[in-house]
Amino acid sequence: MLYAILCYNDxxxxxxxxxxxxxxxxxxxxxxxxPLVEAVKMGPVARLMPTTAATTLxxxxxEPLVLDGPFAETKEQFLGFxxxxxxxLEEVVQVVRNLAEANPGGGSYEIxxxxxxxxxxxxx
Amino acid sequence: MNEKDANWxxxxxxxxxxxxxxxxxxxxxxxxxxxxxFQEASLRALRNWPRNGPPRDPAAWLIxxxxxxxxxxxRKQARFDTLPEEERISDxxxxxxxxxxxxxxxxxxxxxxxxxFVCCHPDLxxxxxxxLALRIVSGLTVPQIARAFLVSEAAMEQRITRAKARIAxxxxxxxxxxxxxxxxxxxxxAAMIYLxxxxxxxxxxxxxxxxxxxxxxxxxGRLLLGLFPAEPELMGLLxxxxxxxxxxxxxxxxxxxxxxxxxxxxxxxDRDMIAEGLALIxxxxxxxxxxxxxxxxxxxxxxxxxxxxxxxxxxxxxLLYRTLETLQPSPVITLNRAVAVSRIxxxxxxxxxxxxxxxxxxxxxxxxxxxxxxxKDLGRIDEARTAFGLAIARANTTAEAVHIRAHLDxxxxxxx
Numbered sequence: 122m123l124y125a126i127l128c129y130n131d132x133x134x135x136x137x138x139x140x141x142x143x144x145x146x147x148x149x150x151x152x153x154x155x156p157l158v159e160a161v162k163m164g165p166v167a168r169l170m171p172t173t174a175a176t177t178l179x180x181x182x183x184e185p186l187v188l189d190g191p192f193a194e195t196k197e198q199f200l201g202f203x204x205x206x207x208x209x210l211e212e213v214v215q216v217v218r219n220l221a222e223a224n225p226g227g228g229s230y231e232i233x234x235x236x237x238x239x240x241x242x243x244x245x
Numbered sequence: 246m247n248e249k250d251a252n253w254x255x256x257x258x259x260x261x262x263x264x265x266x267x268x269x270x271x272x273x274x275x276x277x278x279x280x281x282x283f284q285e286a287s288l289r290a291l292r293n294w295p296r297n298g299p300p301r302d303p304a305a306w307l308i309x310x311x312x313x314x315x316x317x318x319x320r321k322q323a324r325f326d327t328l329p330e331e332e333r334i335s336d337x338x339x340x341x342x343x344x345x346x347x348x349x350x351x352x353x354x355x356x357x358x359x360x361x362f363v364c365c366h367p368d369l370x371x372x373x374x375x376x377l378a379l380r381i382v383s384g385l386t387v388p389q390i391a392r393a394f395l396v397s398e399a400a401m402e403q404r405i406t407r408a409k410a411r412i413a414x415x416x417x418x419x420x421x422x423x424x425x426x427x428x429x430x431x432x433x434x435a436a437m438i439y440l441x442x443x444x445x446x447x448x449x450x451x452x453x454x455x456x457x458x459x460x461x462x463x464x465x466g467r468l469l470l471g472l473f474p475a476e477p478e479l480m481g482l483l484x485x486x487x488x489x490x491x492x493x494x495x496x497x498x499x500x501x502x503x504x505x506x507x508x509x510x511x512x513x514x515d516r517d518m519i520a521e522g523l524a525l526i527x528x529x530x531x532x533x534x535x536x537x538x539x540x541x542x543x544x545x546x547x548x549x550x551x552x553x554x555x556x557x558x559x560x561x562x563x564l565l566y567r568t569l570e571t572l573q574p575s576p577v578i579t580l581n582r583a584v585a586v587s588r589i590x591x592x593x594x595x596x597x598x599x600x601x602x603x604x605x606x607x608x609x610x611x612x613x614x615x616x617x618x619x620x621k622d623l624g625r626i627d628e629a630r631t632a633f634g635l636a637i638a639r640a641n642t643t644a645e646a647v648h649i650r651a652h653l654d655x656x657x658x659x660x661x
Contacts, residue, residue: 131303133260134253136467173470173483174524189528190474210527234524236517 123164127199136171147237154239161242165204168237176210176232178217185221187214192231204235250295257294257303258287262384263468264304267356269311271419276363276381276409278315286311304353354472355421357382361434361469363412373408375441380405383461393445393458431473435482435538438465442486459490480529481539484522488545491518503648507554519549540569559588576602580612583619592622610639614649621656630656 138146147168157163172191179186203220207213210232217230262283269279286307300306364378372394379385391401422430445458466483473479495513498504526546529539544565551557566582580599587595596619599612606612617632633653640646 131257131260131299133468134256137256137259137464170521170524171467173467173474173480174521174528176528187531188475189480210524210531234520236520 125202132171151239154241158239158242161244164241164243166239166241167204167235170234170236172233174234176214177229178214178221178232179229180221180225180227185218191233192229194229197228204238247295251291253299254291254294257299258290258307259384261304261307263357263360263382264353265307265311266381267353267360268304268308269315270360270363271356272312273315274419275413278318279311280381281318282311282315283307285314289314355427357468357472358422358427358430358434359419361437361465362430365433365437366408366412366415368411368415369408371437371440373404374437375444376401376405377408377412378437378465379441379458379461382465385457385461389457431469431476431479434469435466435479438462438469439482439486439538441465442489446489456490456493459486459493462486463490475532477529477532477534478536478538480525481536481542484525484529485538485542485545487518487522487525488542488549491515491522491549497644500647501644502651503644506548511552514549519546522546522549535568535572537569537573540565540572544569557588559585563589576605577609577611580606580609580615583615587619587622592619595619596623608639610636610641610645613639614645614652617649617652621652621659626656626659 154163154166175189175191177188177190177192179188205213205216207216213232217232220230265286266279266283269282270276273279273282289310290303290307294300360382361378364381365374369377376390376394379390380387387402387405388398390405391398394401396404439462441458442462445456445460445462463483463486466479466486470476470479470483491514492506492509494515495509495511496504522542523546526539526542529542544562547558547562547565563582563585566578566585570578570582579602583595583598586598596616599606599616599619602612613632613636617629617636620626620629620632630653633649633656637646637649637653640649
């Protein structure tokens with residue numbers, strides 16, 4: 122079984138970390154991941170940029186709405202994610218529009234630039 | 246309490262501070278009382294949180310506890326005064342029901358904007374506006390602020406006290422701002438935040454707390470953009486600060502001397518900050534509402550995108566400065582454009598552009614510095630020497646003077 126582990130924390134506090142503290146936390150976390158990557162049990166790991174860099178596409182009955190900022194509804198749940206390599210936000214928005222069209226109805230997609238990306242390892 | 250607890254609690258308190266102080270200021274309508282109430286709530290957090298863990302919403306916790314302790318203080322005081330002042334504890338009924346709507350972002354937004362805006366009171370000189378925002382909103386200590394402004398602690402303490410008194414006297418507006426007022430306030434606050442950033446950026450070489458101001462300005466920029474997520478100029482402001490600050494480690498050599506952009510080790514630039522800045526510019530561009538911060542951020546981004554100095558897209562930079570000149574005509578922007586012109590069309594074209602500015606920019610360090618550099622490139626050594634002399638006399642920091650001195654020394658070699 123594959124599991125996704127989702128990380129939540131107080132952004133105002135985390136963005137106040139000094140560079141040295143941030144580096145130390147990242148190194149400590151990498152130390153936990155390393156044996157798991159070596160054992161081919163750990164897949165991709167991503168650290169996202171702050172929510173101020175986020176854009177959200179909200180599905181509507183007609184054209185979806187593209188809004189600045191993170192996903193903010195509490196009545197919907199986190200159900201899945203994609204990682205996409207794109208040249209610009211415009212390109213991502215187009216892909217997300219296609220996803221919304223393929224799966225019409227309710228829901229939103231939050232687009233968040235990735236700050237650090239570790240590809241990890243996974244059995245094929 | 247162990248060190249680990251002290252660490253996360255300290256960071257959580259710092260993160261929650263702007264929201265908490267802003268709400269307490271609305272309750273008590275007095276900056277000192279809001280600060281004291283926050284202080285008291287922080288002390289209780291230090292006792293309570295290691296035992297019980299962090300509350301779900303630290304800002305809401307601090308507001309409730311701070312407000313109760315503030316009301317207690319007013320009641321105690323009231324026994325000594327003749328009558329309790331009802332208006333000082335306005336909006337304090339229904340503590341329990343009110344806590345729920347405290348979670349509402351819209352309330353926080355106007356509270357924090359109000360707090361930042363009162364710090365920008367037009368009667369206060371810019372340095373006092375900045376000092377007040379750093380003290381009250383960011384929570385820097387007076388010694389930290391004094392050190393960064395290169396004044397004594399006593400002088401800074403006095404400045405902040407005076408600024409607070411001025412604000413208390415002028416009476417701030419507490420009603421919810423309308424859309425126009427809100428957007429005006431955002432503009433004023435954004436300008437103040439960029440001043441704070443520049444205060445740290447222009448002279449970080451000679452300060453012990455090299456980049457405290459820049460870091461705090463970025464934090465305030467993030468806070469403001471979080472409150473107004475669809476405002477492209479705030480995306481531009483944060484992007485501009487992030488990209489400029491990404492060069493922090495490359496801007497000075499071991500002796501605190503300036504290293505110009507062209508000569509910086511680009512490997513020392515902070516790629517995470519650049520990436521975030523670029524992502525924000527990308528977001529801002531979708532709005533097609535250009536503004537001065539967005540354009541300056543775009544210029545900074547063109548430098549950041551060049552892997553080597555000689556690969557800089559000067560044509561594009563020149564165009565962006567032209568746009569900036571039309572949005573906000575200023576001789577200083579023309580001066581900046583002249584640097585781009587010198588790279589595209591040579592030193593004579595740049596010199597022709599800046600010569601008419603000598604009247605308005607005659608006391609400006611960068612004007613004489615650039616003019617000297619252009620004259621030197623044209624082989625007009627004596628005139629270059631005079632221009633550099635004028636620049637040194639107008640240097641704002643030792644690092645600037647040292648930089649011009651190096652130019653003068655290189656002229657001597659050319660001259661012989």
